[in-house]
Amino acid sequence: MERVPGSVGTSAGFSLRLGQTIFSSASLLFMSLGVEFYSYTSFCYLVTIMGLVIPWSFTLALVDGYSVLVKCPVRQPGILLIIAAGDWVLSVLTLAAASSTASVVDLLLHSGGSYCPPKCCSRYQMSAAMAFLSWFLSLASALLNLWLLPSL
Amino acid sequence: MERVPGSVGTSAGFSLRLGQTIFSSASLLFMSLGVEFYSYTSFCYLVTIMGLVIPWSFTLALVDGYSVLVKCPVRQPGILLIIAAGDWVLSVLTLAAASSTASVVDLLLHSGGSYCPPKCCSRYQMSAAMAFLSWFLSLASALLNLWLLPSL
Numbered sequence: 001m002e003r004v005p006g007s008v009g010t011s012a013g014f015s016l017r018l019g020q021t022i023f024s025s026a027s028l029l030f031m032s033l034g035v036e037f038y039s040y041t042s043f044c045y046l047v048t049i050m051g052l053v054i055p056w057s058f059t060l061a062l063v064d065g066y067s068v069l070v071k072c073p074v075r076q077p078g079i080l081l082i083i084a085a086g087d088w089v090l091s092v093l094t095l096a097a098a099s100s101t102a103s104v105v106d107l108l109l110h111s112g113g114s115y116c117p118p119k120c121c122s123r124y125q126m127s128a129a130m131a132f133l134s135w136f137l138s139l140a141s142a143l144l145n146l147w148l149l150p151s152l
Numbered sequence: 153m154e155r156v157p158g159s160v161g162t163s164a165g166f167s168l169r170l171g172q173t174i175f176s177s178a179s180l181l182f183m184s185l186g187v188e189f190y191s192y193t194s195f196c197y198l199v200t201i202m203g204l205v206i207p208w209s210f211t212l213a214l215v216d217g218y219s220v221l222v223k224c225p226v227r228q229p230g231i232l233l234i235i236a237a238g239d240w241v242l243s244v245l246t247l248a249a250a251s252s253t254a255s256v257v258d259l260l261l262h263s264g265g266s267y268c269p270p271k272c273c274s275r276y277q278m279s280a281a282m283a284f285l286s287w288f289l290s291l292a293s294a295l296l297n298l299w300l301l302p303s304l
Contacts, residue, residue, distance in 0.1 A: 041262070042255035095244065096251040103194035103252035104259055110193070150302045 004151075006144040008083055009064055009073030013144070017061035019137045024053040024094075027130035030123050031101075042100035043124070046131060049097040053090055053134065077149075084149055087142035094138055098131035156303075158296040160235055161216055161225030165296070169213035171289045176205045176246075179282035182275050183253075194252035195276070198283060201249040205242055205286065229301075236301055239294035246290055250283035 006012040028050040031043060038044055060083065067073045074080065105124040158164040180202040183195060190196055212235065219225045226232065257276040 041258050045255075092247065095247055099248040100251045100255035103197075104255050106193050107256055107259060146298070 004144055004148045006140060007148045008060070008080060008145060009067035011064075011068050013141070014061060014064035014068055016137050016141045016144075017057050017064055020057035020134050020141070021054060021061055023130045023134035023137065024050045024057065027127045027134060028054065030127035030130060036120075040104055042097070042104045046097040046101045046127070049090075049093045050131070050134075053094060053138070056086060056090060057138075080145065080148065084142065084145040087138065087145055091135060091138040091142045094131060094135040098128055098135050101131060102128040156296055156300045158292060159300045160212070160232060160297060161219035163216075163220050165293070166213060166216035166220055168289050168293045168296075169209050169216055172209035172286050172293070173206060173213055175282045175286035175289065176202045176209065179279045179286060180206065182279035182282060188272075192256055194249070194256045198249040198253045198279065201242075201245045202283070202286075205246060205290070208238060208242060209290075232297065232300065236294065236297040239290065239297055243287060243290040243294045246283060246287040250280055250287050253283060254280040 004010075006016055028047060031047055031050075063074065101124065105121060105128055108124070109121055156162075158168055180199060183199055183202075215226065253276065257273060257280055260276070261273055
């Protein structure tokens with residue numbers, strides 16, 4: 001099996017997973033700490049998706065870190081297929097959540113300012129930006145894992 | 153070169169392209185005919201993206217139809233790479249536009265009803281649904297074309 005940098009069981013893959021975990025946790029924290037996110041559907045959706053992405057990325061970061069340490073990469077095609085499919089699904093969901101949040105924040109900012117105090121809106125914006133960064137890393141992981149699949 | 157059903161130059165590919173053209177045109181028409189879409193950023197974004205997707209899908213539908221008729225599929229790796237990359241980029245942009253529109257419509261519907269008359273909002277909803285259908289077909293094309301690339 002050829003080793004693609006950034007796929008499962010490499011140090012670049014470990015960095016990608018770590019970045020995903022950090023950015024999605026930051027997005028969740030910016031959205032949920034002290035802000036009334038539950039009054040908007042897309043903010044609830046973002047929180048739900050981030051609650052799925054964080055454990056997924058964290059688990060795969062642990063797997064990658066373990067693989068790098070013991071120098072024994074995952075080679076089972078079934079497991080790699082599940083990881084690639086999960087990456088794709090989560091990447092699509094993260095993009096949808098990030099763009100929904102960004103558009104709702106934009107609408108709230110330009111609708112006269114009666115809906116959100118400036119402090120809350122900037123936190124929503126940070127949250128959407130973090131979700132986009134998390135999506136970007138997640139797409140990279142998904143593409144690299146998909147690239148690995150035909151070589152199995 | 154193996155023939156993947158649904159990729160460039162097959163009759164399934166032609167149907168996919170035709171479906172994309174129809175759904176994205178429907179989304180554009182529902183959004184723009186008689187509705188003040190330019191007052192919301194995400195609606196303008198949807199119109200822009202649909203203006204990109206329609207010519208792209210229509211051109212590729214013509215190419216596929218011609219390939220099927222003359223039984224001479226496109227085989228140049230460079231052209232297939234460009235088509236696959238364009239499909240991916242447009243698929244991501246369409247998903248972002250569709251989810252932004254859907255979330256803004258949802259917010260407008262639940263924010264008290266002062267922003268949109270019921271007739272307009274149902275047209276916005278139809279437009280978002282058509283954009284999601286167009287994204288679904290576009291994702292299918294992108295996946296099938298990506299599947300074709302390693303066999304070149």
